[in-house]
Amino acid sequence: MAAPYNHRAIEAKWRTNWEKKPVNVNDGKKPKYYCLDMFPYPSGNGLHVGHWRGYVISDVWSRYKMLQGYYLIHPMGWDAFGLPAENYAIKMGVHPAVSTAANIKNIKRQINDIAAIYDWDMEVNTTDPEFYKWTQWIFVKMFKEGLAYEKEFPINWCPSCKTGLANEEVVNGCCERCGTSVTKKNLRQWMLRITKYADRLLSDLDKLDWPEKVKKMQTDWIGKSYGAEVDFPVEGREEKITVYTTRPDTLHGATFMVLAPEHALAKSLATDETREAVEKYIFDASMKSNVDRLQDKEKTGVFTGTYAINPLNGEKLPIWLSDYVLADYGTGAIMCVPAHDDRDFEFAKKFDIPIIQVIAKDGKEIQNMTEAYTEASGTMINSGEWNGMESSVLKKEAPHIIEKLGIGRKTVNYKLRDWVFSRQRYWGEPIPIVHCPKCGAVPVPEDQLPLRLPEVESYQPTGTGESPLAAIDEWVNTTCPCCGAPAKRETNTMPQWAGSSWYFLRYVDSKNNKELVSKEKADKYLPVDMYIGGVEHAVLHLLYSRFYTKFLYDIGAIDFDEPFVKLFNQGMITGKNGIKMSKSKGNVISPDDLVNDYGCDSLRMYELFVGPPELDAEWDDRGIDGVSRFLKRFWTLALDSIEKDIPATKEMEKTRHKMVYDITSRLEAFSLNTVVSGFMEYTNKLIAIAKQNDGAVDKETIETVTILLAPFVPHIAEEIWEKLGHEDSIFHAQWPAHDEELMKDDEIEVPVQINGKTKAVISIPAEISKEDAIAEGKKAVADKISGNIIKEIYVPKKIINIVVKK
Template sequence: MKEYRPSEIEKKWQNIWEEKKVFETSEDMEKPKFYALVEFPYPSGQGLHVGHARPYTALDIVSRKRRFQGYNVLFPMGWDAFGLPTENFAIKHKIHPREVTKKNVAMFKRQLKSIGFSFDWSREINTTDPNYYKWTQWIFIKMFEKGLAYKREMPINWCPSCKIGLANEEVVGGCCERCGEEVVRKTKNQWMLKITEYADRLIDDLENVDYLESIKNQQINWIGRSEGMEVSFKISGKDDVLKVFTTRPDTLYGATYMVIAPEHPLIKKYAEEIKNIDEIKEYQEYASKKSDFERTELIKEKTGVEIKGLKAINPVNQKEIPIWVSDYVLMSYGTGAIMAVPAHDNRDWEFAKKFNLPIVEVVKGGNVDKEAYTDTESGTLINSELINGLEVKEAIEKISNWLEAKGLGVRKTNYKLRDWIFSRQRYWGEPIPLVHCDECGWVPVPEEELPVLLPEVENYEPTDTGESPLANITDWVETTCPKCGRKARRETDTMPQWAGSSWYYLRYTDPHNDRELASKEKLDYWLPVDWYNGGMEHTTLHLLYSRFWHKFLYDIGIVSCKEPYKKRTAHGMILGENNEKMSKSRGNVVNPDDIVNEYGADTLRTYEMFIGDFEKSVPWSENGVKGCRRFLERVWRLQDMVVDGDEYSDELETSIHKTIKKVSEDYESLKFNTAIAALMTLLNEFNDIGQITKEDLRIFLILLNPVAPHITEELWEIVNLGGMLHEQTWPEYDEDKIQEEVIELPVQVNGKVRGKIIVNIDDPQEVVREKAMKNESIMRHIEGKDIIKEIFVAGKIYNIVVK
């Protein structure tokens, strides 16, 4: 037996698979299909890390198993390659983003191939490829034509130093994450996508998919659908009203003040009458430096200023109450104003405590002078003239009817979900395929002129004005109107990185089609995706945006199913050995290249799946890697134990059938660690016996192959088991063969287990009784006593009743 050398074996089999196109998807649509999808990576300069390999290996295992079972498997890979990190790197190093992307993709692809994933590389896609983003632009035009894409003035985070707009996550402590400059808020005309039109369907259709409950809840909570009342509070002495949305109109008597957003138009309208307008403006400036995320954080110091000169009137008791401005209220959510009920809302309670505002309890069990807030979702109404003594549910109904009758409120469904800001003032993104004409307004580029290509530029740094770098390319910007032929200007904003990733799973079904997004026949065959796995960090926005685009494409007849993904699972992160998230700054990143070079790809794959519960985060362990390498070395030595035989060894038959069942079920339920443990146990049995038949080995290698494909293919060839392993069929177990023949039977005395005996599963009562009477522990509890009854259930229990 020659030494186990993964570097030789793995490259050999990767070349064979590529030459024979083993993993290329069949065009045979008569076969049952299985579409497995993993999130395509952003090809950063840091390369692949071991965290990427975990989800890819998981669905690679399932895909390989399904091929053995006769499925037509689509398991594709591509690149989510537009985006800010590449643009920033390009600007810093004076390299074109396209060259940066090309280099990063080549590195990622080499790494993925070295691990032996069974991706169909003939279907590789790249969001920066004009043949791909042509169809991203086409989808946008269709949305524009249907009124789902529109322009609106929206505030953005602006870094005066970098001269770019920043996403919320790029603002830390009010400063630009990249340069540290203080961020300001700027208003820009932005393209928006009307995702809110799909809010109800995005919630209701979750009933029809197999997602983890935690994923469904994230979707539902982000959309934030709630039923309630929009209530009008008059401004004292004015014709204006402040409208607020509340799910708890029963607490109106407890509304002791109001809070409006710093951007609320009421402030500008009554600026001359507001006695402390300078103080208000100063506060507005302070709030403008915070992102929406920072403003709505629950655990933060409450800040605000009372608007002196304006009061509101509580509609249920006609009391005048103060109006405050505070950054925890957003103009972009609801009406930009809230009624504050500090006895029954934690945030309002903290605000009232800080500024010594009245707290009126209106549901028994609320907070007045307590040291901590306690929620009151149910209880009896008090201090509320119209609804005193009613339970919350009944009180809500009565006060709602009263408000409607008086014209003071209307029933309304509200959503936290906002329309999607789709513009980016960047270079490295898909150009928005519209032109603006003074006569015709915004006009789509004709379909036959797509894609609108990113122009070649020497300078793609941001402009001083905050416009996209494309705005400086006069020859590209200046064009003619497709509708009337007059002078027009191209849109210079580009799309966000989310655009290309919202529909990539569709293009995989027909990636080389230059006539349409994908053929109807192929979309109908492959969709929905059977199994989509990705990180929990992408189960909110990416998943929501993707489902939205899919539903739109369903509405215009491109796809035939309402949901893109039949099943969506998520995996836990792999942490550093210090139990912290892997990052370059912490110095705990593990490069898969190092593991492949030292231990082999099969060891990496085995360890990634054996490391622990797939859905939980786990720390990396070098000792764990070494342990998996030792396991594979023991597998390698099986070639010396093989004797001729086309049947299972008598001593192993039951164990093999049980292992087939266990591994088959565990692969499908993401319990890879217990599947591998079962194979380790079977390997121990092989070694205990000392020899195995070819049939014993054949089944073992097929079961292990999805996890460790290279070593198993090599052993298959060495032992000459016929053909190649990847051409085989997945084994089936015999239910009759997995029944335990020998069991450990608990024996009770007066209902309490007093001992356990080893019996055959079909032993009659007299045989079981004889064995029980020889057990010292059992005999101690019946000695000298009369046996008055014996209860025997074959294979389950033997209970002796004594007196």
């Protein structure tokens, strides 16, 4: 009788063995496979069972690739700079360097409990000066290429985190990190010109084996549109106001203009009579977030007292300010065609502005419009020489007409804005720029990098718009690298995304102090073949990483321009009723006790069994019992079979090959929950076969099933493999292949029908002749046939039908 399965002893034994004899060794002969997890923030709360899911998925896939003969690149590191780490340190009343180090130690212990096959020799930490030296190097290169620049303008401001935020870090008007409502603040900022890469970021999505959902999110975020810029002269002034429109065909229907309150001309357009109201409106708008301004609520606005001239027909258009127009989209000014835009219609109705219909269904004008006519096409009316044209045709031709008339130009526009890159916080990479009164902004020379983050006693954010670094005179005051004159260092720091936008490159050459990554190792090991992480990073980390990779490709640092060939987004593990796990909600489930009670292997397998890996799943502790029982059943079957060492039967051989085919197909489809259920189904079949064969199956079947199980439950697989007599690790074995001939059934079950109604189900040889099949079928339903048989039908391997006429 098999010895009981002791998960504690077996898992401890194999952890020690793997440390002494690593199973993933680069012999220089195997092809590489780079499987990467999104590296974690070292949070003080440690890992819960939800975090385990992504790590287990990537480890299963990695071990599967090892068994297919690949040398595996599967590193781990720490995204330790930025708001999450600093906010936690403030909460705990310690320095972020101290809390980050402690958190990393704890999470590393928890990650090791997963038994993931991480290569800790490749470990990186974004707060390590030898790492952020290269983060700063990339910034310097971007500065020299004109991609990093300074600009003062209203940015998203989190009053709680006391720092500026990129548009991508604002979710429904709130700070992505802390949930506080975001306001606007006018600040000097460092920007990265990601917009220069907008077209490539969009078109190259077609290259990627990524979920369509993520590709659509990036497509929508980049927001490419085609239209025209039109120049509207300002009455009585030399300035012109340029607007961007995707509907230049409606130019005759423009009856007013609206500028964003932040528009450069907003204040100067005010007349003496309107100046006070205009300035008050501009101030009030500055206190609102973009999300608040775009919400579907009553429109507000103020008339500047000044008019623009429609360049097509010479009509005067009143110029208004309204906060439903944003400064950072298009030109920050719009021509308003209330007859054909819901927002413009609402605004015109409220402020009694004329409404002129220029597109009509069948050319018939609507009298006393009660809503905007927003159909995509129609016939042009009230449009001068454009009357009678189809609007869908004119929409394409109008930009060319406008260009010929010299009143504008056809253009392409993007929703994507340049990246607000600086943060008014302490815990981040110092921006390697020196401000010189004579030379302006000068990069720190590359041979002087890293520019180290100075130690400070007080690192809390000031809220003034200045970083805490600004108070360290001995660090701020320096000399200009160009002219040697007294100068001051840049005191803003980089955002948490700076290191994570390129870290995946550094893993493969993490000890190199001469270059970011050597050409030899980049060519050999990059890019990432499989990237696994949450969909919440679709327009943050994943977009930024693509931008950085394309830039590094352009300057010749690497020879590929997309970082991640394949992407998989795992769903969340939630608490009861689908509520996200969090310490504040008291629904966090730590894996530590589950590992102790059931073992790492049971928890790994249950993490995958809870549901399709791409969907959210609700955690239920009771489910792990079933997985644990399954492993014990297979353990008993394996040890009994090893002891009895019986020869294979045809049924064992057929089941083995069917299992290899089925498990491999499900695994390749990333249907990991059905892989686990498949293990259970086939193990039950093998146990049933064993009952008819002295309680055992043949050793080859046990070997095959054990290899199939190995990526999922590595400890128990290694133990059974050793008991099968193997001295080397199971992960040096080969993933089994199936033989279709051996999968074929000798007998099949087919229904026997009389006049199309099933009367019996019989077993017949798979390759039986038509005559013999019909004979067997008639025999099975002989007592049910009444009348004359007029037709006999056999659809091979499907059905027997006896047609009877009474």
